[in-house]
Amino acid sequence: MSSEEHLKQTDTEARFEFKKEQKSAFQAEKGLNEETIRVISEDKDEPEWMLQRRLRALKHFQNMPMPTGWPEAPDLSEVDVDAIVPYIRPDVDVRGGVDDWRDLPDEIKDTFDKLGIPEAEKNALSGVGAQYESEIVYQNMQEQWQEKGVVFCDMDKAVQEHEEIVKEYFMTKCVPPSDNKFAALHGAIWSGGSFVYVPEDVTVNMPIQAYFRMNSEGMGQFEHTLIIAEKGSEVHYIEGCSAPKYSAFNLHSGGVEVFVKEDAHVQYSTVQNWSKNTYNLNTKRAIVEKNGRMEWISGSMGSKATMLYPASILKGRGASDNHITIAFAGKGQNIDTGAKVYHNAPETKSTIESKSISKDGGRTNYRGLVHIADGAYNSSTAVECDALMFDNESTSDTMPYMEINESRVDVAHEATVGKIGDEDIFYLQSRGLDDDDAKQMIVSGFIEPITEELPIEYAVELNRLVELEMEGSLG
Amino acid sequence: MATLEIKNLHAEVADEDGETILRGVDLExxxxxxxxxxGPNGSGKSTTAKIIAGHPAYRVTDGDIILHLDEDDLADIDEDLDEEDYRWSLLELxxxxxxALGIFLGFQYPAEIEGVTMTNFLRQALNAKLGERQELFEDEDEDAEEEEAGYETSPMEGPVxxxxxxxxxxxQLLKEKMELLDMDEKFARRYLNAGFSGGEKKQNEVLQAAILEPSIAVLDEIDSGLDIDRLQDVSEGINALRDEQGTGILQITHYQRILDYVEPDHVHIMLDGRIVKSGDASLASQLEDKGYDWVREEVYETA
Structure with a gap:
């Protein structure tokens, strides 16, 4: 069965909504204090330096204010960190993930089967990591990449097995815990996630994927992803996420650090489909060296509230960045996404393209910053933000900040906000499409620039999520 | 053979003011x-076209639009057909x-849909039309069952x-039709009307008609914005619709020019929301010479 067929057969809300009875080997107490951190660190058998980093991050978290007062930003007043369970270790025998799906407990294997991950692995991926609750439970990569020195492993395992590299790069130069309150929280209680290391001049030609699943009510997931692409290397990393919906809120606060060395190329794609009770507050950042290229592709469909602004720091001459973001907000959702680019060297280049769709009273915001430093001459940036609204109840705001401190630069900005056009719908209907299909066609065309850059499997997945979002709301 | 019968059609704009536009149109x-x-600008030609296709911006206040079909028209339908399957009031649809029943509207200003390729759009439209066509003739009980059976395939997956x-x-079908209209193959990969020149859009409307094979095609100012070469291509396309598919054509135009290439069997003149004069092709030439005032005088003097 091709995964295309598989996706069709499993194409219902139930595909994401199913819940598994919670079985865990270890579960932290609700709330957050020094004792919790020590217990988590001990359960992971971490070196002392990591414990110290966690404790320092906790101090930052406790001392920093909530990010309030941003115009139109999601309301975070419900987010009480002391009400969540920060750490749940699923009941599996092998720490760091098994490398055969059959070695997983049935309920966990079944979860990922339903999500179509093993099928996708067979067809189109170089490697897969799968996280359930707080830990990676499955991790595998094709042998050819291992032989070339590529590392793709669980972040906890990397702390043990690649200690020197992790110690140098982990929340030190890219996303320090002092960056923002949720980065600090993440630094204190991070668990799981991926570590990717690509040696010089190695091109990993099929994407590697990590899938993050929260199953338990009221938990928080705080996976950390660290990607190091050495000189001249190339890799495409995809992450997907989902959770069933509960009445209590869940919190996801991931941290992503990407190091793009000279002439390297990293593509980081996300399709986020958290349940509508999840607060999704992430910090994602890349540092790009000379002639390196970073691409962020983000699809935000799920969550109650998302605040996500992937950042690229163009540090070396000739470094470039490309952002493509799509946000889809339905009833009760506030998807606040954007992009940040810091042009810190000459001849750096960035393009940002944002597409957002809102319906049934949902809100999308584009919030972005492009900073061009004094001395970053011959740099260029192009920002395009388009918003499509289904009805008069839905809203969308565009806040594209620019800080240009250098005169010899090329800056372009375009923004459009529009309601889905009645004449467009009528035109398609007059050709035989019904009202729903006409609207879906217009939306699929609107997001086409992002879907055409995604691997086919993923584009199909994204389209299906959009379709699920639209189901029942049309007509 | 299909017949489109417009009977005493009265219509107004579907807003609060409800401006009356059609005051009793009869046409077959x-x-x-x-x-x-x-007819002159504002006489109700485009409104008539849009109402035939079902545009929601207008409210029909009196009269009807009936589509009569015969066995040849319904040769592709597998169901047992009743009398009512041969006669449809379009206003209820x-x-x-x-x-799906075979009505096509060629737009004066076709919509531009970004991100949807011509190929994807046209194939989905054709399949949607064929699917809907079967559904319209199914018994209602079967219909209900089908709905429950569930999930309709989305058009979003594209070609697969x-x-x-x-x-x-x-x-293959698209290639043939495009050759007929002398259209570049590149069209198939372009987004639907996005960035098309005025002429390309009109050519595209005729292409769509050629693919959807309507029984009746209403073409609203298909000749406006065309240069002479494209006018000939488009005219050939329209003639082919009639000659090869037997489509009935209702062509709205201001100019004699296209009628030199697409010779009408009947010419109707619309004034103030009614058809006031009908005749053969020579009527169009008379109009070209004398203008609409001549018609106006004649109509209102005799009235």
């Missing part, structure tokens, strides 16, 4: 005939249902989804 178009509908006409078959 049969398969294989070419009708030209002419959604625009896509009208399309199912449908009556497969990708390869469709591409």
């Amino acid at each position: 178009v049969n398969s294989g005939e070419i009708h030209a509908l002419m 959604e625009p896509n249902e009208r399309a 989804d199912d449908g009556e006409v497969g990708v390869a078959e469709f591409q």
Whole structure:
């Protein structure tokens, strides 16, 4: 069965909504204090330096204010960190993930089967990591990449097995815990996630994927992803996420650090489909060296509230960045996404393209910053933000900040906000499409620039999520 | 043979003011005939076209639009057909249902849909039309069952989804029709009307008609914005619709020019929301010479 067929057969809300009875080997107490951190660190058998980093991050978290007062930003007043369970270790025998799906407990294997991950692995991926609750439970990569020195492993395992590299790069130069309150929280209680290391001049030609699943009510997931692409290397990393919906809120606060060395190329794609009770507050950042290229592709469909602004720091001459973001907000959702680019060297280049769709009273915001430093001459940036609204109840705001401190630069900005056009719908209907299909066609065309850059499997997945979002709301 | 019968059609704008536009239009178009509908700006020609296709911006206050079909028209339907399957009041149907029964509207200003390729759009439209067509003739009980059976395949997966006409078959069809209209193959990969010149859009409307094979095609100012070469291509396309598919054509135009290439069997002149004069092709030439004032005087003097 091709995964295309598989996706069709499993194409219902139930595909994401199913819940598994919670079985865990270890579960932290609700709330957050020094004792919790020590217990988590001990359960992971971490070196002392990591414990110290966690404790320092906790101090930052406790001392920093909530990010309030941003115009139109999601309301975070419900987010009480002391009400969540920060750490749940699923009941599996092998720490760091098994490398055969059959070695997983049935309920966990079944979860990922339903999500179509093993099928996708067979067809189109170089490697897969799968996280359930707080830990990676499955991790595998094709042998050819291992032989070339590529590392793709669980972040906890990397702390043990690649200690020197992790110690140098982990929340030190890219996303320090002092960056923002949720980065600090993440630094204190991070668990799981991926570590990717690509040696010089190695091109990993099929994407590697990590899938993050929260199953338990009221938990928080705080996976950390660290990607190091050495000189001249190339890799495409995809992450997907989902959770069933509960009445209590869940919190996801991931941290992503990407190091793009000279002439390297990293593509980081996300399709986020958290349940509508999840607060999704992430910090994602890349540092790009000379002639390196970073691409962020983000699809935000799920969550109650998302605040996500992937950042690229163009540090070396000739470094470039490309952002493509799509946000889809339905009833009760506030998807606040954007992009940040810091042009810190000459001849750096960035393009940002944002597409957002809102319906049934949902809100999308584009919030972005492009900073061009004094001395970053011959740099260029192009920002395009388009918003499509289904009805008069839905809203969308565009806040594209620019800080240009250098005169010899090329800056372009375009923004459009529009309601889905009645004449467009009528035109398609007059050709035989019904009202729903006409609207879906217009939306699929609107997001086409992002879907055409995604691997086919993923584009199909994204389209299906959009379709699920639209189901029942049309007509 | 299909017949589109417009009877005493009265209509107004569907807003609070409800400005009256049509004041009793009567018109009959049969398969294989070419009708030209002419008249000054604001006389109600485009409104008539849009109402035939089911545009939601207008409210019909009196009269009816009936589509009569015969066995040849319904040769592709597998169901047992009742008397009522041969006679449809279009006013009760959604625009896509009208399309499924064989009504086509060529737009004066076609919509531009970014991100949807011509190929994807046309194949989905064709398959949607064929699917809807079967549904319209199914017994209502069966219909209900089908709905419960569940999930309809989305049009969003692009070329890999199912449908009556497969990708390869469709591409062949598209290629043939495009050659007929002297259209560049590149069109197939472009987004629907996005960035098309005025002439390309009109050519595209005729291409769509050629693929959807309507019983009755209403073409709203298909000749505006065309240079002479494209006017000939488009005219050939329209003639082919009539000659090869037996489509009945209702062509709205301001100019004699296109009628030199697409010779009408009937010419109708519309004034103030009614058809006031009908005749053969010579009527259009008379108009060209004398203008609409001549008609106006004649109509209002005799009235």
